[in-house]
Each structure stands twice: as C-alpha cells, then as structure tokens.
Amino acid sequence: MxxxxxxxxxxxxxxxxxxxxxxxxxxxxxxxxxxxxxxxxxxxxxxxxxxxxxxxxxxxxxxxxxxxxxxxxxxxxxxxxxxxxxxxxxxxxxxxxxFEDSPEGLLNVPRKRFSPNIHICQISQGCNNRCSYCIVTLARGPLYSFDADSIVTDIEQAVYEGCSEVWLTSQDNAQYGMDKEIHLPALLERITAIPGDFRVRVGMMNPASTLGILDELLRAYSSEKVYKVLHLPIQSASDKILEKMRRKHTMEQANFIVEKFRNAFPESTLFTDIIVGFPGEDEEDFELTLDWIRTYHPDKVNISRYTPRPHTEALQFRNIDTRIVVERSGKLHRLCNQIKLGKKEDMVGREVEVFISQKAKVKGLMSRTDSYKPVVIPKAGELCPGQRCRVKIEEATPGYFIGHPV
Ligand code: SF4
Structure with a gap:
C-alpha cells in the first residue's frame, strides 16, 4: 500500500x-x-x-x-x-x-525493515496467561496465532528479497498455535524447510509454555538454520515470588528446561528477564535470584525494576521501598556484567564458524555464531550476508566480538 x-x-x-x-x-x-x-x-x-x-x-x-x-x-x-x-x-x-477486534490479515502487510537483511515476523499476538503485574495482556488480548501458511509465505518472500536472518517474535513464542492445531516446533520445521541460506532466531519463550513442547522443540532446534539461543524469562528465582506474579512455572521447571537445552546444545546462549523488587520480595528471595545467576551464568539479563501498572492485579500489592529496589537492581547489574565479561573473555582466541547476517553499523560485516553470539568482521574482503566463514575471535568489546577470517 x-x-x-x-x-x-x-x-x-x-x-x-x-x-x-x-x-x-x-x-x-x-x-x-x-x-x-x-x-x-x-x-x-x-x-x-x-x-x-x-x-x-x-x-x-x-x-x-x-x-x-x-x-x-x-x-x-x-x-x-x-x-x-x-x-x-x-x-x-x-x-x-x-479499533478492530481481531489481528487477522495483519501478518503480510508491507513493512520497512530496519536492516535490509533482517526480517521480523510476528507469529502470534496476545497471551493466554494473566501474570499479576502485566498490562500487555490486557492491551493485546488473548492469544491469536497467525496461520502457519501465511507465516511461511511471509518468510519465503523475505528470503527471496535477500533476508538472511528471520526473527520470530510475539509475547510468548512457545504459546504459538495453542489456539490452533499446530505448535511452535512444527512451525519451525516448516520454516527451516524453506530453501535458501538464512537463519532463524526464536524470541522469548515462557518456561510454563515451553515445558510441554520441550522435546519437539529441541528436535526442531537441531536444524542448522536455527540459532541455538534460548530466551527464557524467569522473572525471579524465588517460587514464592513467582506465585505472587502468577507466572505458572516453578524454578525446578525453569532449571529443567535450561539444563535440557544445554545438554542438547552445550554452546548455546541463554537470555533471561528479571523483575527486581516485586512486592513481597525480601532479601532471601533476592539472594535466590543472585544465586541462580551465579549458577546458570546467563549471557544476557534484561533487568527491570518493578513499577505498578494500571488495571493489573499487582497494583493493589504493597510496594517495597524504592531505595531497596534501586540497590538490588544495581547489585544484580554488577553481577550480570561481571559474569558476561568473564564469559566473553573465554571466547577470545577461539576459532569459530559464523554466519554473516548483515552489514555492521560501523565497518565490515556483522556475523553470528551458531549460538547467536555477535562477531564483527572488520576486514571482510569479498564476503557478504548469507555466507558462512571461519573466524578467529581477536577481541571482546562490551557489545560484540571482533574476529578475522582464517
Ligand atoms: S506471559 Fe508475558 S505477556 Fe503473558 S501475561 Fe505474563 S508477562 Fe504478560
């Protein structure tokens, strides 16, 4: 249009x-x-x-x-x-x-890509959960999964237009198809069967919805077209807080998913999200979260300080002192940065295979390892997006690695 x-x-x-x-x-x-x-x-x-x-x-x-x-x-x-x-x-x-009631027909609307080589495909909208702090589910309504045929057509078109990376997004990718006759693993298999050199990054999946599809999901992830990255938002490592959040998972279940994923893909990347200072979070609850970080060493943690949102159940809960929330958030940031730095330094000197996904912002090309770690290749010569090559990691910066082709 x-x-x-x-x-x-x-x-x-x-x-x-x-x-x-x-x-x-x-x-x-x-x-x-x-x-x-x-x-x-x-x-x-x-x-x-x-x-x-x-x-x-x-x-x-x-x-x-x-x-x-x-x-x-x-x-x-x-x-x-x-x-x-x-x-x-x-x-x-x-x-x-x-205001229209349903998102039907929205998937294939023309869009302007922020990078010509990256295609963002929203596979569903809304969510069937009711986390006590969440306003998004009120804004977006219950789960509506886009038709698998339309998703495949959308991605085929993107690959035809030269996209080498496809990001699957939604409020919770693991809920995909729970309102239809298909689930995320089957969708992934259809997507990875599309001919062409491209990679798929699966976005956030909640532990509660991932658990029921885990075995099939691991099989679907074994395709070389799927980046081995697990974005599993735990929000807190205290079961007491998870219950107040109405998160529908326990930490035993979340840990089971992480361990199974890591057993299947030892080099995989783990992202998580944490809300600090949820009402009722005491020192012991917060320590459980710190301990979880020390144990599982996630590669990236999106940290949010809890703030009450209108129309949510948690709005009526008694908030904890803002100074405590700020202090905890600072402590968590420091721990996560320290762990991230240590993990990054371990990569320096290694030779890894990468997939070139797009031009780098400053100079050269941006590539990704199989587990989606970003590697900038400043001297890329004749290489271009969509190709694979081997690089030696020479340096780790806060945002990415720098590598040279070997
Ligand atoms: S799973 Fe995510 S989108 Fe759904 S209610 Fe919970 S926080 Fe909101």
Missing part, C-alpha cells in the same frame, strides 16, 4: 505516527509528554500500539486532537491519513479513532 507519503525526521514531519508501549511507567510518561508537546505545536498525531487499548483517557487528556489507530487496525492507516489530509487542507473535521 503506497499512498505517496515519505518517512522524514520528527522535526520535519507534518504527521506523526506514534507507536506506543505501555510496559513501563517511565516509557508511558515520556510518550504522554511527547503527545502533549505535539498537540501544543498543532501537529497531526496518530497514536497506535498498546497504550490506546488500555490508557485512551490519559492520551486524550494530554491531547484531545489525536487520531487513534487500535492495535489490530493497521490496515486502516490509509483511512486515517485521508482524514489527516483533509484537516491539513483546512476542513474542520473531528479526529478519527479506529
């Missing part, structure tokens, strides 16, 4: 499309501030994403002249842009709001 519009900088834009996120309070405040500022400047604003689904009143309080494009209404963007156009021509028309 080309309506003749151009992407320009925020400063030059006559129309601003603001894609919102409601996960964190700080992000929400920044977005509301921007929406208000654009309103005071008299600019046309279209607000979309999660916030209009659950916080429409706050948005309109800050700027009553915004147009609203609901989460499932992306295909109606053109209709809103027509209204915007008429208003810019001087017609006195009210702003528009469009």
């Amino acid at each position: 080309d309506l003749g519009h151009r992407l320009v900088s925020e400063r030059e834009a006559k129309v601003i499309i603001c894609n919102t996120c409601t996960v964190k309070d700080t992000t929400e405040q920044k977005i509301l501030h921007k929406i208000k500022e654009w309103g005071l400047q008299g600019r046309e604003v279209i607000v979309t994403g999660c916030m209009p689904q659950v916080q429409l009143d706050e948005i309109l309080e800050n700027n009553p002249e915004v147009h609203v494009l609901g989460m499932n209404s992306l295909l109606k963007l053109g209709v809103i842009l027509n209204r915007v156009h008429e208003r810019l021509e001087g017609y006195s028309l009210r702003p528009m709001s469009v």
